[in-house]
Amino acid sequence: MTSTYRIATIPGDGIGTEVVPAAQQVLDAVGSRHGIRFDWNEFDWSCEYYARTGRMMPENGLEVLAEHDQIFLGAVGYPGVPDHVSLWGLLVPIRRAFRQYVNLRPVTLLPGIDSPLRDVPAGGIDFLVVRENNEGEYSETGGRLYRGTPEELAIQDSVFTRRGVDRVMRYAFDLAQCRSGRLASATKSNGIIHTMPFWDEIFRELAAEHRDVETSEYHIDALAAMFVLDPGRFDVVVASNLFGDILTDLGAAIIGSIGIAPSANLNPEGEHPSMFEPVHGSAPDIAGTGAANPLGQVWTGAMMLDHLGHPQAAADVMAAISSVLADTGARTPDLGGTASTQEVTAELLTALARTE
Ligand code: NAI
Numbered sequence: 001m002t003s004t005y006r007i008a009t010i011p012g013d014g015i016g017t018e019v020v021p022a023a024q025q026v027l028d029a030v031g032s033r034h035g036i037r038f039d040w041n042e043f044d045w046s047c048e049y050y051a052r053t054g055r056m057m058p059e060n061g062l063e064v065l066a067e068h069d070q071i072f073l074g075a076v077g078y079p080g081v082p083d084h085v086s087l088w089g090l091l092v093p094i095r096r097a098f099r100q101y102v103n104l105r106p107v108t109l110l111p112g113i114d115s116p117l118r119d120v121p122a123g124g125i126d127f128l129v130v131r132e133n134n135e136g137e138y139s140e141t142g143g144r145l146y147r148g149t150p151e152e153l154a155i156q157d158s159v160f161t162r163r164g165v166d167r168v169m170r171y172a173f174d175l176a177q178c179r180s181g182r183l184a185s186a187t188k189s190n191g192i193i194h195t196m197p198f199w200d201e202i203f204r205e206l207a208a209e210h211r212d213v214e215t216s217e218y219h220i221d222a223l224a225a226m227f228v229l230d231p232g233r234f235d236v237v238v239a240s241n242l243f244g245d246i247l248t249d250l251g252a253a254i255i256g257s258i259g260i261a262p263s264a265n266l267n268p269e270g271e272h273p274s275m276f277e278p279v280h281g282s283a284p285d286i287a288g289t290g291a292a293n294p295l296g297q298v299w300t301g302a303m304m305l306d307h308l309g310h311p312q313a314a315a316d317v318m319a320a321i322s323s324v325l326a327d328t329g330a331r332t333p334d335l336g337g338t339a340s341t342q343e344v345t346a347e348l349l350t351a352l353a354r355t356e
Pocket residue numbers: 015019074075076077078079083086091258259260277278279280281282283284285286291292293294296332334
């Protein structure tokens with residue numbers, strides 16, 4: 001029996017348009033071995049689209065996306081279009097309209113990759129960051145007054161709701177229960193005296209409900225230092241929107257390259273499509289040169305397979321990535337190699353063919 005999924009693809013800008021087709025080839029190949037068919041539906045929504053139309057996506061864009069099972073996105077952003085336009089015109093509306101309140105980002109050091117951290121053994125970094133993705137510090141409330149005068153001021157409010165904090169933390173507790181049973185929370189209740197104590201209270205309430213999970217709380221500054229000094233101590237880390245954003249770029253750095261790091265914007269209930277996109281952006285500095293690492297987008301594809309309920313297919317993709325890194329010299333320049341996007345993709349397809 002074949003499972004067919006209707007996937008909206010938004011390659012976006014820059015290297016997004018290079019790594020998305022590469023990952024589609026890999027997903028099609030693994031799918032054909034596991035009775036999975038992807039019915040890809042491509043949308044050219046991007047900064048180029050914005051330059052043409054004045055919008056990042058059409059007015060009915062969200063309705064169009066809602067007719068799909070999942071969304072597979074590359075990256076958006078291009079010099080000349082302010083970054084807040086690409087973010088607030090496309091990514092943020094999708095994350096919020098579809099209640100993708102979990103941003104899940106694995107931080108795993110793959111075999112054959114050297115971490116920039118000294119003395120990290122293979123397998124020495126393997127944890128998941130659960131970032132709150134719908135509210136928190138990235139809010140639209142606030143404003144500016146007295147522009148251009150010496151009295152000018154700016155206020156940006158953070159929004160933390162009990163429902164919003166509770167649901168993302170429950171997701172993190174469940175995940176910790178399925179793994180080693182350890183969960184760390186990122187806080188800053190010594191400096192941010194309203195929202196962060198609220199975050200901590202809810203964390204402790206849930207800890208009392210989940211006695212089998214060993215919990216710890218870190219101030220965000222100390223936590224960032226621990227990511228560098230002792231990353232092996234973490235298993236699942238839950239963080240607010242801003243803290244999670246910063247921590248996961250740090251996470252991407254310690255696993256060797258931002259070009260590898262995957263991410264999933266999840267609507268855990270499956271009431272709406274989830275969106276799968278790598279951590280990296282459109283990399284205008286290397287776009288068009290064929291040097292983009294496709295592994296972040298491919299790993300993101302493995303997360304989509306997992307979410308769709310195909311863990312074995314996802315594991316095959318991860319095994320192919322590991323075998324290409326460990327057994328072949330095919331690496332893009334960000335990993336110190338000379339291979340192109342297409343050469344790495346070809347090696348992945350060869351590795352997948354071997355798993356039959
Ligand atoms: P970036 O992630 O695009 O690039 C940072 C550095 O990493 C660059 O030197 C780039 O060449 C390198 N890099 C990134 N991905 C790579 C890959 N797959 N293979 C090899 N090297 C890779 O971040 P940057 O430069 O801050 O932003 C560029 C544009 O992307 C901006 O317009 C920004 O707003 C946008 N952006 C979009 C995101 C998204 O769509 N979710 C996320 C982050 C940035």
